[in-house]
Amino acid sequence: MLDRIQSFYGFTRMPFGRDLAAGMLHRHADHAQATARIAYGIDTRGITVITGEVGIGKTVAARAALDRVDRARHHLIYIPDPTVGARGVYHHIVTALGGKPTFHTAALIPQARNALAAEASERGRTPILLIDEAHIFDHNGLDAIRLLTNHELDTGAPFATVLLGQPDLAQKIRYGILAAFDQRITVRHHMTGMTADETAGYIRHHLSLAGRSDPLFGDDAIGLIHTNSRGKPRAVNNLCLAALLAARANDKTIVDEASARTAITETSDHATL
Ligand SMILES: Nc1ncnc2c1ncn2[C@@H]1O[C@H](COP(=O)(O)OP(=O)(O)OP(=O)(O)O)[C@@H](O)[C@H]1O
Numbered sequence: 246m247l248d249r250i251q252s253f254y255g256f257t258r259m260p261f262g263r264d265l266a267a268g269m270l271h272r273h274a275d276h277a278q279a280t281a282r283i284a285y286g287i288d289t290r291g292i293t294v295i296t297g298e299v300g301i302g303k304t305v306a307a308r309a310a311l312d313r314v315d316r317a318r319h320h321l322i323y324i325p326d327p328t329v330g331a332r333g334v335y336h337h338i339v340t341a342l343g344g345k346p347t348f349h350t351a352a353l354i355p356q357a358r359n360a361l362a363a364e365a366s367e368r369g370r371t372p373i374l375l376i377d378e379a380h381i382f383d384h385n386g387l388d389a390i391r392l393l394t395n396h397e398l399d400t401g402a403p404f405a406t407v408l409l410g411q412p413d414l415a416q417k418i419r420y421g422i423l424a425a426f427d428q429r430i431t432v433r434h435h436m437t438g439m440t441a442d443e444t445a446g447y448i449r450h451h452l453s454l455a456g457r458s459d460p461l462f463g464d465d466a467i468g469l470i471h472t473n474s475r476g477k478p479r480a481v482n483n484l485c486l487a488a489l490l491a492a493r494a495n496d497k498t499i500v501d502e503a504s505a506r507t508a509i510t511e512t513s514d515h516a517t518l
């Protein structure tokens with residue numbers, strides 16, 4: 246089916262795919278701000294917290310920021326799945342830095358801290374602890390991060406911490422013992438998605454990457470897609486693909502308002518929207 250869409254519309258590749266290289270990303274303001282803040286947080290070895298709804302572009306912004314970092318002088322420790330819990334995080338850090346995690350949980354915390362400090366002082370590489378989907382952490386998991394980032398005031402952090410998560414992450418961190426961690430956050434950004442103009446630009450950008458620089462999507466269709474996606478890139482991608490399928494099914498050379506409406510009806514019960 247996708248093959249037939251590709252040839253029918255003369256695409257050189259399928260538009261609205263997920264596999265864009267960092268240099269090909271769309272630079273709407275929200276993306277640019279999140280990326281700049283993550284890069285700044287890494288440069289200053291701070292604690293960065295980026296929140297936003299599902300599919301708003303958090304992971305993509307982190308990828309874009311990492312693309313700017315000198316990899317020879319940094320060591321990325323990426324924890325994509327916080328269901329591993331507190332022990333799992335320490336374990337992951339020690340292993341990623343070439344150590345053998347100790348069996349005793351109490352000893353694992355200083356081991357992880359020392360491994361992070363040694364990477365900076367002995368190898369001259371700043372570790373970047375990037376935790377994706379951090380809202381999944383339970384209290385103990387977040388407390389593990391608090392303990393790790395609880396440096397002595399005068400020495401400064403030997404590593405950068407970046408937390409990405411859905412909006413409730415910000416609330417989770419604010420209370421109880423975690424408030425101490427909240428106060429140490431140096432950079433925060435809540436992602437809000439694209440404006441109507443940016444969504445239109447985003448759609449044109451994807452289409453031109455696929456070899457169609459002319460207006461393939463009508464303005465009405467773009468307007469509907471923006472309203473229903475609320476400017477969230479993943480939802481825009483999904484709606485645009487569904488609209489292309491609907492237009493193709495009716496042999497339409499332009500993705501018109503009716504095609505967008507069909508797409509919205511078809512995808513409205515999908516969790517990704
Ligand atoms: N700046 C951008 N340029 C091009 N495409 C983008 C951009 N930002 C996001 N996208 C698209 O939107 C999709 C969702 O982005 P991303 O995975 O970063 O969202 P997320 O906020 O991490 O979502 P989740 O909460 O599900 O992890 C990406 O797979 C990509 O296709």
Ligand SMILES: [Mg+2]
Nearest residue numbers: 303304305377
């Ligand atoms: Mg993500």
